[in-house]
Amino acid sequence: MSDSISYLGLIEDDAIALDTAALELAALDHPDVDLAPYGETIEAIEERLSMAAETLSSESHATALSRVIGQEFGFSGDRESYDDPANADLIQVIDRRRGLPVSLSILYVGAARRMGWEAYALNSPGHVLVRIGGETEPVLADPFDGGAIVGVKRLAEVLAPALAPGIAVAPHHLQPMSNRAVLTRLLLNQATRAEASGDSVRAIELFDRITTIAPDNVQGWWELARLALGIGETERARQSLAAILEITRDPRVRERVAMVLGRIGNVG
Numbered sequence: 001m002s003d004s005i006s007y008l009g010l011i012e013d014d015a016i017a018l019d020t021a022a023l024e025l026a027a028l029d030h031p032d033v034d035l036a037p038y039g040e041t042i043e044a045i046e047e048r049l050s051m052a053a054e055t056l057s058s059e060s061h062a063t064a065l066s067r068v069i070g071q072e073f074g075f076s077g078d079r080e081s082y083d084d085p086a087n088a089d090l091i092q093v094i095d096r097r098r099g100l101p102v103s104l105s106i107l108y109v110g111a112a113r114r115m116g117w118e119a120y121a122l123n124s125p126g127h128v129l130v131r132i133g134g135e136t137e138p139v140l141a142d143p144f145d146g147g148a149i150v151g152v153k154r155l156a157e158v159l160a161p162a163l164a165p166g167i168a169v170a171p172h173h174l175q176p177m178s179n180r181a182v183l184t185r186l187l188l189n190q191a192t193r194a195e196a197s198g199d200s201v202r203a204i205e206l207f208d209r210i211t212t213i214a215p216d217n218v219q220g221w222w223e224l225a226r227l228a229l230g231i232g233e234t235e236r237a238r239q240s241l242a243a244i245l246e247i248t249r250d251p252r253v254r255e256r257v258a259m260v261l262g263r264i265g266n267v268g
Contacts (some may be wrong), residue, residue: 004028008213010182016179018121019090019110022103022186025209026091038094044167045069045107046114050248058133061117065108065132066147073097077103078146088189101128102186120176126162128185129155131176140174143225180214187213191223201230211240225260234264247261 003026008016015180023038052064069075078087078098086092090106095097104223105121105128112119112132122129122140129150132139140150142158152157161170191206204227210220225240241257248254 005209005212008180009215013178013180016183017110018106018113018179018182021179021183022090022106022110022170023074025183025187025213026089029089029242030091031110035091038091041073041094042107042110042114045073045111048072048102048117049111058118058139059135061112061115061119062132062139062141062147062149065112066141066149069107069111069143070146070148075099075107075143076146077101077104083193085190085193088186088193090186099130099144100189101142102143102189105130106182106186121182122187123177123181124159124173127158128182129158129174131174143242180217184210184214184217184220195227198261200227204231204233205226213242218244218248218253221247221267238264262268 005021005028010020010026014062019042020039023035026031027035032060048068049064052068074097074193075093076098077100078084078096081087084102086096087100088103090099090103093103093107102121108130109119112130117132118134120131122131127142129143130141130143133139140155141147142150142154148154157170159173163169163173187206187210191203191210194200194202194206204224207220207224207227210217211224221240221243225237225244228234228237228240238261241261244257245254
């Protein structure tokens with residue numbers, strides 16, 4: 001694990017620059033890539049936005065983001081190869097101008113915040129959306145669809161595949177994510193795809209990054225322990241389970257961890 005991202009687990013969530021952090025995470029897989037040109041792309045988007053927003057309204061900001069990022073810079077969702085790991089790697093997203101909803105949302109939220117606008121990636125099921133503006137007059141945008149503004153009807157269509165039949169979109173489906181939660185969701189996309197392809201070593205590497213940037217993420221430590229046991233790394237599994245006991249007081253979680261530690265016993 002590179003020490004270059006360790007600081008992300010130590011600083012306050014609000015101090016995390018979302019787009020910069022995502023580039024630093026991607027750089028772990030591209031050690032020879034110069035990040036300067038990618039930073040220049042982000043700066044160029046900011047420069048164009050400073051000329052594109054006509055008013056102070058949330059709708060104007062959302063429209064400007066769509067026009068600049070979606071149209072001028074050509075970023076949109078990868079509908080042809082959605083599960084390509086490149087879609088969750090911000091370096092490759094910028095190179096290809098294609099990505100997943102979560103990776104593209106990072107560009108939109110990062111750009112908006114650099115302009116001083118209020119913006120959040122939402123923890124919407126199955127498809128990350130972006131909220132521009134505060135709770136009083138929010139505008140929802142879909143970075144995967146070139147930043148198109150999402151109305152009530154379109155919102156139901158976008159989220160329907162991830163909701164149970166007959167379940168309507170509710171406020172809890174549209175809660176803002178913390179910066180760490182966004183980065184964790186980005187890494188989780190890569191980790192689940194790595195495990196699905198049979199690459200447990202790569203999945204462990206990605207969950208290791210999750211627990212580095214979000215050391216209080218119980219699920220990350222649990223998955224790390226599970227995967228480590230799967231490849232016979234018993235001591236690493238013990239350490240991950242011990243980390244859970246350090247960070248949670250939930251009696252159900254602690255009981256579950258204790259049971260697994262008991263089963264491991266002196267194996268390894």
